[in-house]
Amino acid sequence: xxxxxxxxxxxxxxxxxxxxxxxxxxxxxxxxxxxxxxxxxxxxxxxxxxxxxxxxxxxxxxxxxxxxxxxxxxxxxxxxxxxxxxxxxxxxxxxxxxxxxxxxxxxxxxxxxxxxxxxxxxxxxxxxxxxxxxxxxxxxxxxxxxxxxxxxxxxxxxxxxxxxxxxxxxxxxxxxxxxxxxxxxxxxxxxxxxxxxxxxxxxxxxxxxxxxxxxxxxxxxxxxxxxxxxxxxxxxxxxxxxxxxxxxxxxxxxxxxxxxxxxxxxxxxxxxxxxxxxxxxxxxxxxxxxxxxxxxxxxxxxxxxxxxxxxxxxxxxxxxxxxxxxxxxxxxxxxxxxxxxxxxxxxxxxxxxxxxxxxxxxxxxxxxxxxxxxxxxxxxxxxxxxxxxxxxxxxxxxxxxxxxxxxxxxxxxxxxxxxxxxxxxxxxxxxxxxxxxxxxxxxxxxxxxxxxxxxxxxxxxxxxxxxxxxxxxxxxxxxxxxxxxxxxxxxxxxxxxxxxxxxxxxx
Amino acid sequence: xxxxxxxxxxxxxxxxxxxxxxxxxxxxxxxxxxxxxxxxxxxxxxxxxxxxxxxxxxxxxxxxxxxxxxxxxxxxxxxxxxxxxxxxxxxxxxxxxxxxxxxxxxxxxxxxxxxxxxxxxxxxxxxxxxxxxxxxxxxxxxxxxxxxxxxx
Numbered sequence: 001x002x003x004x005x006x007x008x009x010x011x012x013x014x015x016x017x018x019x020x021x022x023x024x025x026x027x028x029x030x031x032x033x034x035x036x037x038x039x040x041x042x043x044x045x046x047x048x049x050x051x052x053x054x055x056x057x058x059x060x061x062x063x064x065x066x067x068x069x070x071x072x073x074x075x076x077x078x079x080x081x082x083x084x085x086x087x088x089x090x091x092x093x094x095x096x097x098x099x100x101x102x103x104x105x106x107x108x109x110x111x112x113x114x115x116x117x118x119x120x121x122x123x124x125x126x127x128x129x130x131x132x133x134x135x136x137x138x139x140x141x142x143x144x145x146x147x148x149x150x151x152x153x154x155x156x157x158x159x160x161x162x163x164x165x166x167x168x169x170x171x172x173x174x175x176x177x178x179x180x181x182x183x184x185x186x187x188x189x190x191x192x193x194x195x196x197x198x199x200x201x202x203x204x205x206x207x208x209x210x211x212x213x214x215x216x217x218x219x220x221x222x223x224x225x226x227x228x229x230x231x232x233x234x235x236x237x238x239x240x241x242x243x244x245x246x247x248x249x250x251x252x253x254x255x256x257x258x259x260x261x262x263x264x265x266x267x268x269x270x271x272x273x274x275x276x277x278x279x280x281x282x283x284x285x286x287x288x289x290x291x292x293x294x295x296x297x298x299x300x301x302x303x304x305x306x307x308x309x310x311x312x313x314x315x316x317x318x319x320x321x322x323x324x325x326x327x328x329x330x331x332x333x334x335x336x337x338x339x340x341x342x343x344x345x346x347x348x349x350x351x352x353x354x355x356x357x358x359x360x361x362x363x364x365x366x367x368x369x370x371x372x373x374x375x376x377x378x379x380x381x382x383x384x385x386x387x388x389x390x391x392x393x394x395x396x397x398x399x400x401x402x403x404x405x406x407x408x409x410x411x412x413x414x415x416x417x418x419x420x421x422x423x424x425x426x427x428x429x430x431x432x433x434x435x436x437x438x439x440x441x442x443x444x445x446x447x448x449x450x451x452x453x454x455x456x457x458x459x460x461x462x463x464x465x466x467x468x469x470x471x472x473x474x475x476x477x478x479x480x481x482x483x484x485x486x487x488x489x490x491x492x493x494x495x496x497x498x499x500x501x502x503x504x505x506x507x
Numbered sequence: 508x509x510x511x512x513x514x515x516x517x518x519x520x521x522x523x524x525x526x527x528x529x530x531x532x533x534x535x536x537x538x539x540x541x542x543x544x545x546x547x548x549x550x551x552x553x554x555x556x557x558x559x560x561x562x563x564x565x566x567x568x569x570x571x572x573x574x575x576x577x578x579x580x581x582x583x584x585x586x587x588x589x590x591x592x593x594x595x596x597x598x599x600x601x602x603x604x605x606x607x608x609x610x611x612x613x614x615x616x617x618x619x620x621x622x623x624x625x626x627x628x629x630x631x632x633x634x635x636x637x638x639x640x641x642x643x644x645x646x647x648x649x650x651x652x653x654x655x656x657x658x659x
Binding site: 011015018019022025026028029030032033070071072073074125 | 576577579580581583584587588590591594604605606607608609
């Protein structure tokens with residue numbers, strides 16, 4: 001793995017933690033100045049490629065040297081802002097970087113179809129701001145900095161979702177709903193950080209953890225904990241706080257849905273893990289209690305209820321959005337086990353879910369691009385009219401159900417194993433039930449795609465029309481990754497395990 | 508004869524003063540209350556006042572929306588560019604971190620570099636904030652209502 005740490009020049013590698021956030025930020029300003037959407041897209045493409053390379057380099061650095069700490073402006077922590085990369089957030093950086101790159105490749109035809117030409121450059125600018133925000137939340141070691149980046153990514157997300165208004169005006173209300181709820185979430189989070197600052201006098205997470213451990217907990221830190229869990233839970237679409245998500249995913253431009261579904265809620269979930277394990281200690285009684293009585297219970301309810309809601313949706317993207325809420329439930333359950341194997345199973349599912357949902361939403365985007373279809377029943381005959389996209393959709397859909405030979409099976413297997421280690425038979429039962437429900441809603445989609453005949457137009461069946469290659473390539477890569485990582489599960493399992501150990505380490 | 512003669516004369520007197528006060532807040536930012544953000548808002552206010560008194564079209568001719576868009580991006584580039592510049596200007600042979608202002612004036616010790624750095628990034632903040640304030644104002648003021656006013 002040493003080559004990963006060495007492939008960039010030493011000068012660049014030394015500043016990689018700063019550059020991975022700064023490059024998208026500068027590129028966002030540049031993209032806003034570009035004369036048309038195509039040039040702005042090239043800026044976005046180069047940026048996301050650079051970010052993907054930097055994240056690989058950081059992985060190499062973390063493996064060979066341990067935790068990487070970068071002091072912004074040369075001010076040492078705890079006073080200065082520290083960017084801190086360990087196994088947990090490098091996994092997320094890799095995920096955001098590579099999924100971001102694939103989504104940007106996919107963006108050109110999709111955005112060209114959905115966004116007005118004179119707004120495309122600004123659209124890519126907003127995307128790059130969102131990208132920088134997500135990377136910033138992931139990499140920073142400063143609690144207030146998390147809030148700032150969370151807001152940067154959220155505010156640009158509201159814009160990106162509202163851009164769906166070109167196709168469907170309901171995107172505006174969806175975005176407005178998310179704006180209100182997202183702002184409430186951010187406010188709760190910052191109140192929690194404020195309480196922690198009051199109790200500890202520091203904003204550096206590692207310093208906070210040390211002071212909390214030395215001074216013990218009191219009502220203030222308990223209130224801080226509650227505020228932070230609710231605030232980040234809202235951003236991560238934790239079950240009862242998920243109401244903003246289905247509409248936001250259903251009406252956003254397809255590229256935005258594919259990107260957000262595979263990164264945004266994941267990053268919020270990462271921030272939650274970071275606070276639960278690295279700032280609060282999982283052995284503290286109220287944190288430990290929240291695992292079993294909050295995350296495990298809420299996760300289980302989400303797995304069943306949201307899947308059930310998904311079964312009855314008519315809009316294909318809304319259906320998958322409810323499924324995303326259910327999948328967040330799986331991750332919550334893994335987190336709620338409070339063991340290293342549970343957390344690593346949750347993280348593995350987090351990564352796998354990004355692969356599945358990325359491919360699924362890209363395929364729905366391809367259907368929408370060629371035929372303008374959005375409802376489940378309109379997918380009829382896509383197996384004949386768009387076989388390649390339908391194939392990718394099928395693979396990712398089966399992975400979502402957890403069929404063997406796909407990564408969905410791997411992560412569910414690890415979740416079941418972790419649940420059995422704790423003796424949680426009820427969780428295994430819930431997993432099975434939720435998978436059956438997933439089978440039901442995926443079967444609805446697949447039967448429409450493969451069984452129904454294509455709609456006829458003036459007595460002639462719809463002709464075969466392939467998606468553009470820039471849609472097909474990233475979609476196929478994600479879909480094939482769903483199979484590849486079943487047979488070569490080791491890298492992802494190792495990454496999830498190392499990430500879980502990084503935060504559970506001394507505990 | 509313009510119906511708002513007094514308003515126009517007073518506004519013409521006030522606008523330069525507002526801009527000067529904006530720059531005072533900007534360059535006094537490190538010593539007293541103020542800084543790039545407040546200064547940016549004050550300078551944008553001068554243009555907004557101009558638009559309120561002389562009309563949005565006159566303001567658009569003075570500060571075109573294209574310039575506003577350019578300014579919003581330029582400010583970010585100045586701020587982030589200072590950080591990038593410090594990466595290349597290794598102070599006294601020591602590699603320095605992103606936004607480490609010491610690199611900006613390595614000869615005269617810590618304080619001069621920090622001083623330069625804060626002024627440079629505040630100029631970036633000023634540019635972006637005043638541009639964005641104007642962009643928001645233009646967006647609201649220039650919006651054509653879905654239903655014309657006469658039809659209410």
